[in-house]
Amino acid sequence: MNVLSIGGSDPSSGAGIQSDIKTFSKYYVYGLTAVTAITSQNTRKVTSIEPVSAKSLKAQLDSIFSDFHVDAIKIGMVYNSQIIKVIHSKLRNIKVPIVVDPIIKSTTGTILLKKSALNDYKKMIIPLAYVITPNKYEAKILSGISNTKKSAKKIQAMGAKCVIITGATSSNSHISDFILEENREYVISGKKIPITNHGSGCTFSASITAMLGKGEHNIRITAKHAKDHVYWSIKNSKKIGKGINIA
Numbered sequence: 640m641n642v643l644s645i646g647g648s649d650p651s652s653g654a655g656i657q658s659d660i661k662t663f664s665k666y667y668v669y670g671l672t673a674v675t676a677i678t679s680q681n682t683r684k685v686t687s688i689e690p691v692s693a694k695s696l697k698a699q700l701d702s703i704f705s706d707f708h709v710d711a712i713k714i715g716m717v718y719n720s721q722i723i724k725v726i727h728s729k730l731r732n733i734k735v736p737i738v739v740d741p742i743i744k745s746t747t748g749t750i751l752l753k754k755s756a757l758n759d760y761k762k763m764i765i766p767l768a769y770v771i772t773p774n775k776y777e778a779k780i781l782s783g784i785s786n787t788k789k790s791a792k793k794i795q796a797m798g799a800k801c802v803i804i805t806g807a808t809s810s811n812s813h814i815s816d817f818i819l820e821e822n823r824e825y826v827i828s829g830k831k832i833p834i835t836n837h838g839s840g841c842t843f844s845a846s847i848t849a850m851l852g853k854g855e856h857n858i859r860i861t862a863k864h865a866k867d868h869v870y871w872s873i874k875n876s877k878k879i880g881k882g883i884n885i886a
């Protein structure tokens with residue numbers, strides 16, 4: 640099975656496409672990548688972001704689609720409108736499950752989706768999603784609504800089939816995800832770990848992508864499994880650099 644991650648490069652391999660390749664290999668699926676932007680960052684901060692040209696992203700996607708069968712696709716950091724337009728035009732007619740993981744700000748506070756690109760993101764990226772996985776903060780930015788259920792419904796109305804709002808509710812010991820499918824809604828709860836970690840959102844969405852690629856299309860099963868996998872990866876994360884942990 641081959642799965643494709645379209646997103647930013649993170650030299651620390653804590654998030655972005657490098658982190659996705661690590662997750663994909665844990666599921667024994669082959670990870671293909673298309674880079675949208677080159678970030679410079681470590682476990683403490685992001686110091687620069689260089690988006691690739693539209694021409695380069697088109698060429699990367701053409702080289703993948705002209706050679707490989709792709710079983711599932713994940714869209715992570717897209718950064719600007721030019722990148723969004725290329726992704727939309729290359730994926731809109733593709734019959735492959737797509738996971739959209741909205742990346743708006745880094746854990747350390749740097750903007751990873753330009754404000755000027757937000758409208759195009761809503762119009763051109765969200766409708767591609769079989770599953771979209773915003774955290775509570777990202778869901779609020781996309782929908783303009785704080786209430787979890789209403790926010791999920793609004794994002795679904797923009798064209799995403801299933802909406803998973805991660806960390807929708809949280810206590811000292813537990814953290815829950817809210818899931819809205821086409822015809823049902825429910826909550827999945829799990830144990831919380833008190834570690835500040837970089838890239839756990841990427842791990843969650845990449846796990847779902849890997850399982851969809853393997854043919855598991857039951858959202859409740861993929862979300863539960865992905866949540867367990869993220870718990871395990873945060874538990875095993877290490878302070879490799881001088882800042883926050885990396886899984």
Ligand code: PXL
Pocket residue numbers: 646647648649654655656678680685715716742744745746751837838839840841
């Ligand atoms: O964790 C979100 C994320 C995703 N993709 C890239 C990133 C980050 C956070 O820094 O840099 C490329």
